[in-house]
Amino acid sequence: MSAAPAIAGAVEPCFHCGLAVPPGLSYSVFIDGVDRPMCCPGCRAVAMAIIDQGLDDYYRHREGHGVNPEALSPSSAEEARSFDDAEIQRAFVRCDPEGIKRATLSIEGISCAACAWLIERQLRRRPGVVDVSVHLGSHRAQLTWDPTIAKLSELLTAVTEVGYVAHPFQPDREEQYARDQQKRMLRRLGVAGLGMMQVMMYAVGLYAGSFQGIDDHHRLLLHWVSLVVTTPVVFYAASPFFGNALRDLRSRQLGMDVPVAIAIGGAYLASVWSMLGGAGEVYFDSVCMFTFFLLLGRYLEARMRRRSDEFSRRLLRGAPRTARRVGPTGDEIVACRLLVPGDLVRVREGETIPADGVIVEGHSAIDEALLTGEPLPHARLPGDPVIGGSQNIESPLVISVTRTGATSTLASIVALLDRAQAERPATVRAADRAARVFVAAVLGLTAAVIFYWWHVQPDRAFEIGLAILVSTCPCALSLATPAALAAATNGLARAGLLISRGHVLEGLARISDFVFDKTGTLTRGELELVAVRPLGKESETECMAIARALEEHSSHPIARAFSRWNGPGVRFDDESGAQTETVCSEAIAVTGAGLSGRIHGVGYRLGRADWALSLSPGSSVPIFDEADCAVLLVGERGPVAWFGLRDELRPGAAKLIESLRRSGARAHLLTGDPSPGATRVARRLGIEEARGGASPEEKLAYVRNLQTRGAVIAMAGDGVNDAPVLAAAQISIAMGGGSDLTRARADSVLLEDDLDTLTLALNWSRKTRRVIRQNLTWALLYNLTILPLASMGLVAPYAAAIGMSLSSLLVVGNALRLGDVRVSK
Amino acid sequence: MSILFVLIPLGLGLLGIAVWGFIWAVNNDQFEDLDQAAHSILFDDDRIASEALDLSGDEST
Numbered sequence: 001m002s003a004a005p006a007i008a009g010a011v012e013p014c015f016h017c018g019l020a021v022p023p024g025l026s027y028s029v030f031i032d033g034v035d036r037p038m039c040c041p042g043c044r045a046v047a048m049a050i051i052d053q054g055l056d057d058y059y060r061h062r063e064g065h066g067v068n069p070e071a072l073s074p075s076s077a078e079e080a081r082s083f084d085d086a087e088i089q090r091a092f093v094r095c096d097p098e099g100i101k102r103a104t105l106s107i108e109g110i111s112c113a114a115c116a117w118l119i120e121r122q123l124r125r126r127p128g129v130v131d132v133s134v135h136l137g138s139h140r141a142q143l144t145w146d147p148t149i150a151k152l153s154e155l156l157t158a159v160t161e162v163g164y165v166a167h168p169f170q171p172d173r174e175e176q177y178a179r180d181q182q183k184r185m186l187r188r189l190g191v192a193g194l195g196m197m198q199v200m201m202y203a204v205g206l207y208a209g210s211f212q213g214i215d216d217h218h219r220l221l222l223h224w225v226s227l228v229v230t231t232p233v234v235f236y237a238a239s240p241f242f243g244n245a246l247r248d249l250r251s252r253q254l255g256m257d258v259p260v261a262i263a264i265g266g267a268y269l270a271s272v273w274s275m276l277g278g279a280g281e282v283y284f285d286s287v288c289m290f291t292f293f294l295l296l297g298r299y300l301e302a303r304m305r306r307r308s309d310e311f312s313r314r315l316l317r318g319a320p321r322t323a324r325r326v327g328p329t330g331d332e333i334v335a336c337r338l339l340v341p342g343d344l345v346r347v348r349e350g351e352t353i354p355a356d357g358v359i360v361e362g363h364s365a366i367d368e369a370l371l372t373g374e375p376l377p378h379a380r381l382p383g384d385p386v387i388g389g390s391q392n393i394e395s396p397l398v399i400s401v402t403r404t405g406a407t408s409t410l411a412s413i414v415a416l417l418d419r420a421q422a423e424r425p426a427t428v429r430a431a432d433r434a435a436r437v438f439v440a441a442v443l444g445l446t447a448a449v450i451f452y453w454w455h456v457q458p459d460r461a462f463e464i465g466l467a468i469l470v471s472t473c474p475c476a477l478s479l480a481t482p483a484a485l486a487a488a489t490n491g492l493a494r495a496g497l498l499i500s501r502g503h504v505l506e507g508l509a510r511i512s513d514f515v516f517d518k519t520g521t522l523t524r525g526e527l528e529l530v531a532v533r534p535l536g537k538e539s540e541t542e543c544m545a546i547a548r549a550l551e552e553h554s555s556h557p558i559a560r561a562f563s564r565w566n567g568p569g570v571r572f573d574d575e576s577g578a579q580t581e582t583v584c585s586e587a588i589a590v591t592g593a594g595l596s597g598r599i600h601g602v603g604y605r606l607g608r609a610d611w612a613l614s615l616s617p618g619s620s621v622p623i624f625d626e627a628d629c630a631v632l633l634v635g636e637r638g639p640v641a642w643f644g645l646r647d648e649l650r651p652g653a654a655k656l657i658e659s660l661r662r663s664g665a666r667a668h669l670l671t672g673d674p675s676p677g678a679t680r681v682a683r684r685l686g687i688e689e690a691r692g693g694a695s696p697e698e699k700l701a702y703v704r705n706l707q708t709r710g711a712v713i714a715m716a717g718d719g720v721n722d723a724p725v726l727a728a729a730q731i732s733i734a735m736g737g738g739s740d741l742t743r744a745r746a747d748s749v750l751l752e753d754d755l756d757t758l759t760l761a762l763n764w765s766r767k768t769r770r771v772i773r774q775n776l777t778w779a780l781l782y783n784l785t786i787l788p789l790a791s792m793g794l795v796a797p798y799a800a801a802i803g804m805s806l807s808s809l810l811v812v813g814n815a816l817r818l819g820d821v822r823v824s825k
Numbered sequence: 826m827s828i829l830f831v832l833i834p835l836g837l838g839l840l841g842i843a844v845w846g847f848i849w850a851v852n853n854d855q856f857e858d859l860d861q862a863a864h865s866i867l868f869d870d871d872r873i874a875s876e877a878l879d880l881s882g883d884e885s886t
């Protein structure tokens with residue numbers, strides 16, 4: 001370890017996590033022959049653990065910075081130990097007859113393949129670990145270990161050492177079902193794909209034969225093997241289409257699957273029939289190709305949905321939550337579901353409150369951002385209610401449980417959410433309706449043509465009817481939309497927007513209103529220091545030094561703003577290192593007010609203006625309104641300085657609003673935060689419609705009101721309070737950093753909270769719509785040309801096949817252009 | 826062209842093997858994580874072990 005020289009102004013970011021290194025700090029680790037700067041002891045410890053264990057390959061191959069260990073929420077040592085308890089393990093551990101245990105862990109902080117590798121290596125090296133595999137997509141690990149050699153808590157700690165956090169995870173039944181379902185689809189897709197390749201090969205022989213002549217027994221052989229290969233494709237791979245069609249017919253509806261089933265089944269039967277009769281055409285190749293392409297589209301859509309579901313369930317319902325119950329013989333750790341109203345639970349600082357309750361002992365700041373979206377913690381005193389799921393920030397509390405389970409606040413929000421989702425407007429189903437009309441038209445036309453031929457030339461009626469079904473419905477027309485959507489969905493997923501419901505892309509191109517939830521959507525949700533105004537004789541530097549020293553004793557978001565700040569104008573390493581000498585003693589965090597402490601023998605207060613001023617009675621300060629949020633520093637000798645803090649805008653916010661304006665959509669800002677900060681943010685971005693202090697019900701009413709005027713609404717949000725509103729909007733976009741509940745129910749999830757991706761998605765949805773139109777135009781033109789010819793019985797077999805294949809290829813090729821999102825990004 | 830009567834059934838047999846292999850792979854979770862395999866080749870599993878050997882060698886001399 002050697003100290004890297006701290007150069008003010010041009011500070012390299014932390015090598016491990018990529019955050020700015022606070023000036024004056026000189027942590028570093030020797031990696032790959034160079035001293036790398038580290039921003040905090042946490043990062044240094046992680047980097048040293050990685051290097052010491054010979055895992056430095058991680059730094060060579062990683063694709064981005066690691067996660068700052070402070071941003072993760074490891075279980076306390078005590079909680080980790082509770083996971084060794086057999087009773088608690090029962091919820092998430094499976095045990096072999098030989099005593100080998102298996103568990104799924106959910107891992108926080110994974111960003112690339114290098115992370116997965118690092119965790120696997122780290123665990124595999126521990127004695128007692130039988131096997132471990134980290135799944136990158138779902139951020140999970142399968143761990144198999146021998147409990148006689150290793151304890152689960154030790155293994156969890158080993159993961160923490162290299163900078164990640166592992167929680168036991170309990171996959172739910174729904175997820176298991178989705179997994180099985182997807183495997184079934186994949187098997188079907190494989191059978192259809194392999195069958196298609198094979199049958200196409202025979203088809204080439206047959207087409208060549210119809211040009212140059214072919215022996216009858218050779219043709220019959222090719223027909224028979226085609227039949228052999230096509231049969232499992234129809235009866236196994238295409239079986240869901242028949243099932244769906246049957247279900248649609250039973251409920252007297254015409255879904256897209258009805259003509260699909262008729263075409264596949266009809267073409268198959270007709271081919272068998274004409275083969276046995278020795279005359280007419282076989283359509284085995286069309287059957288397989290049609291089945292394969294349709295399955296491919298559905299598989300891709302299902303995979304997207306599963307990925308975003310998995311992502312959103314990563315932590316949700318994951319860890320078997322525990323609470324610290326105050327008992328007669330001292331505290332005991334119990335599973336949360338065992339709590340009953342009246343129980344006393346102790347919640348330490350940094351822990352999540354296990355259930356709704358009332359504070360009995362202690363006072364603290366509670367972060368309710370998850371539930372209300374408000375960024376700043378609230379002060380709570382004995383007698384105040386607290387909500388399960390919120391976080392205790394400052395000091396330990398004892399809480400008397402009032403409500404658990406289905407009656408809790410969180411559960412009632414979920415109920416509101418379910419209702420909103422059920423009442424969602426029907427615009428989504430417009431596409432289905434159009435499909436139904438089309439299907440009815442095709443079926444009607446086919447019937448009419450068959451009826452006509454039945455009177456003119458009965459023996460050709462069936463054959464011609466099939467020709468119409470095969471040439472109209474298959475491929476191009478039904479591929480036009482799904483292929484384009486699948487390609488665009490895939491492309492956007494790579495760019496960072498997971499789309500789990502098919503209508504998002506179509507809908508984004510038509511939105512008239514875009515509603516934002518301010519906190520965490522347009523802003524970073526982290527306060528930044530933007531202004532210092534000294535009021536006394538102290539320089540800005542000294543003011544900062546005092547404030548920093550005080551705030552070091554707090555974990556409030558405001559304190560984080562001070563510890564992060566290294567803007568220009570303030571240097572700590574001048575004047576013989578003022579920063580290191582400014583040590584605060586007797587620091588006390590006063591909930592809801594601020595911090596008080598003693599520096600160089602002088603008492604100071606930093607926080608809410610009226611409270612801070614009471615330290616120096618009789619003095620007054622000028623009004624300060626340069627920022628969203630201001631704190632005042634007062635010394636015993638009088639006011640020292642105002643500090644202005646601001647919730648910084650996300651980088652792409654301005655561009656997104658501009659892009660919305662250009663496309664003619666109005667932007668709205670709807671936030672639960674009652675402070676004037678919300679309107680300030682709206683003004684800074686040029687959003688006309690802004691409303692602060694809105695409750696979830698008011699937000700819902702606002703959105704409904706817009707919808708009754710015919711608006712198509714897209715909404716982006718992150719808090720649990722937003723979930724019902726998100727569900728009511730036609731298109732919902734959850735921020736990846738938001739609450740699990742919101743992500744689980746949203747139509748799409750913005751993974752890296754990068755608003756540029758949203759701008760891209762808006763453009764992309766328009767492009768997708770264009771491509772779909774081109775495809776549909778082409779397919780319709782083709783069908784309109786072929787339809788009369790087919791109706792007249794004039795379509796030669798090879799011409800129909802070539803025409804159909806070319807038209808499908810054209811459509812698919814056109815759609816594939818949408819997959820390459822990164823190029824345009 | 827009579828060879829077709831041998832080759833095509835043979836092809837069918839190969840197709841059967843391919844289908845069986847694919848289904849085996851799906852059932853054994855081979856398609857569960859398609860992203861990581863592409864990266865795993867970059868990591869050198871043996872390097873640590875060989876370094877450890879070198880170290881012990883140094884100590885003995």
